[in-house]
Amino acid sequence: MPQKKQQFETVAVHAGQEFDPTTGAIIPPIYQTSTFVQDGIGGFRGGYEYARGGNPTRSSLETLLAALEGAKHGLSFSSGLAAEDALLRAVLEPGDHVVLGNDVYGGTHRLINRIFGRWGVENDTVEMMNLQAVAKAVIPGKTKVLWLETPSNPLMKVSDVAELAEIGHAAGALVVVDNTFASPYLQQPLALGADVVVHSTTKYLGGHSDVLGGGLVLDDDELHEKVRFQQFAAGAVSGPMDAWLTVRGIKTLAVRMERHSDNAQKIAEYLVGHPAIETVFYPGLESHPGHELAKRQMRRPGGMLSLTFKAGPKAARKFAESTKLFSLAESLGGVESLVGYPTEMTHASVKGTALEVPENLIRLSVGIEGADDLLADIEQALPKK
Numbered sequence: 001m002p003q004k005k006q007q008f009e010t011v012a013v014h015a016g017q018e019f020d021p022t023t024g025a026i027i028p029p030i031y032q033t034s035t036f037v038q039d040g041i042g043g044f045r046g047g048y049e050y051a052r053g054g055n056p057t058r059s060s061l062e063t064l065l066a067a068l069e070g071a072k073h074g075l076s077f078s079s080g081l082a083a084e085d086a087l088l089r090a091v092l093e094p095g096d097h098v099v100l101g102n103d104v105y106g107g108t109h110r111l112i113n114r115i116f117g118r119w120g121v122e123n124d125t126v127e128m129m130n131l132q133a134v135a136k137a138v139i140p141g142k143t144k145v146l147w148l149e150t151p152s153n154p155l156m157k158v159s160d161v162a163e164l165a166e167i168g169h170a171a172g173a174l175v176v177v178d179n180t181f182a183s184p185y186l187q188q189p190l191a192l193g194a195d196v197v198v199h200s201t202t203k204y205l206g207g208h209s210d211v212l213g214g215g216l217v218l219d220d221d222e223l224h225e226k227v228r229f230q231q232f233a234a235g236a237v238s239g240p241m242d243a244w245l246t247v248r249g250i251k252t253l254a255v256r257m258e259r260h261s262d263n264a265q266k267i268a269e270y271l272v273g274h275p276a277i278e279t280v281f282y283p284g285l286e287s288h289p290g291h292e293l294a295k296r297q298m299r300r301p302g303g304m305l306s307l308t309f310k311a312g313p314k315a316a317r318k319f320a321e322s323t324k325l326f327s328l329a330e331s332l333g334g335v336e337s338l339v340g341y342p343t344e345m346t347h348a349s350v351k352g353t354a355l356e357v358p359e360n361l362i363r364l365s366v367g368i369e370g371a372d373d374l375l376a377d378i379e380q381a382l383p384k385k
């Protein structure tokens with residue numbers, strides 16, 4: 001009988017995770033080492049020479065990242081932005097043009113606009129849900145990267161990866177999807193036609209708010225060589241402890257994402273009817289403009305949702321400072337629930353730009369705690385009539 005393709009859950013536990021042959025330790029050791037002894041000059045054991053170039057703990061994470069999306073290559077970095085930086089350096093030259101979504105992660109916009117901008121790279125932001133606008137924004141031969149994020153942050157807009165990949169490719173651009181919000185369990189952009197997937201592994205992949213990291217996943221051998229060179233030559237690699245913690249987190253990704261999605265759906269449905277709430281942004285709601293598309297391109301709608309308050313910014317701020325189980329903090333994707341006020345937290349860097357977000361908006365990263373406890377916490381923090 002031919003071997004069936006392994007299920008995601010199985011890959012997440014086993015890919016790149018062979019037990020230690022010398023001791024039988026089921027968990028591969030953390031290779032906390034900077035260099036590797038050579039058997040004579042150039043006699044490397046397993047190809048390892050110096051840890052910026054490669055370390056077995058990092059390799060095990062890179063193998064796992066690629067396997068999660070059925071891809072040929074995975075690369076791991078010290079942060080999500082370090083991964084983005086290495087990719088962009090590998091593909092851009094002065095005079096090139098980047099088109100990115102008008103609500104991409106603020107740090108991505110800052111990197112492309114303020115750092116690559118100084119090196120002569122131009123950019124335009126565009127509404128990725130409007131395919132005609134994207135087709136108009138890409139300049140054949142000049143636009144080298146089309147960068148999208150779905151669901152987006154913090155408005156949870158869902159954009160069509162397959163359609164956008166066609167538009168990008170027709171203009172000769174590399175199509176990059178930041179898959180941080182969905183995670184590879186919920187969404188597989190390469191299978192939808194994208195060329196490169198970016199992850200801030202700090203979020204759902206790590207999943208426990210205890211490690212920073214970034215990943216790139218791609219199929220093209222030539223591009224992989226170019227990015228691998230950037231990783232080695234510029235050096236923003238993940239350390240062994242960080243790589244190991246991320247691997248440990250990934251093993252439970254599937255079960256966590258199921259619970260994140262269950263809890264977020266319940267909370268979204270509760271908030272929709274509440275008199276203090278103006279709008280709930282969650283792709284799992286039928287009223288959400290991206291609901292049907294999300295059903296097609298995602299397994300489930302995930303654990304992130306945003307809400308706006310009828311009474312304005314003061315009510316939003318008060319809510320963010322009144323929850324108890326939802327901790328007021330930047331970041332997302334951990335097992336514990338977080339609440340954020342994007343205008344002054346995650347999106348402070350894009351104030352006054354096209355990426356600015358509403359001031360009465362709150363973002364929730366719904367954790368895996370008991371749903372009733374989370375609902376009770378939200379209820380006590382909402383304005384009383």
Ligand SMILES: *Cc1c(COP(=O)(O)O)cnc(C)c1O
Nearest residue numbers: 079080081105178180200202213
């Ligand atoms: C956090 C985040 C990043 C940046 O990742 P870091 O690990 O913080 O450098 C990029 N994209 C999205 C969508 C993020 O949420």
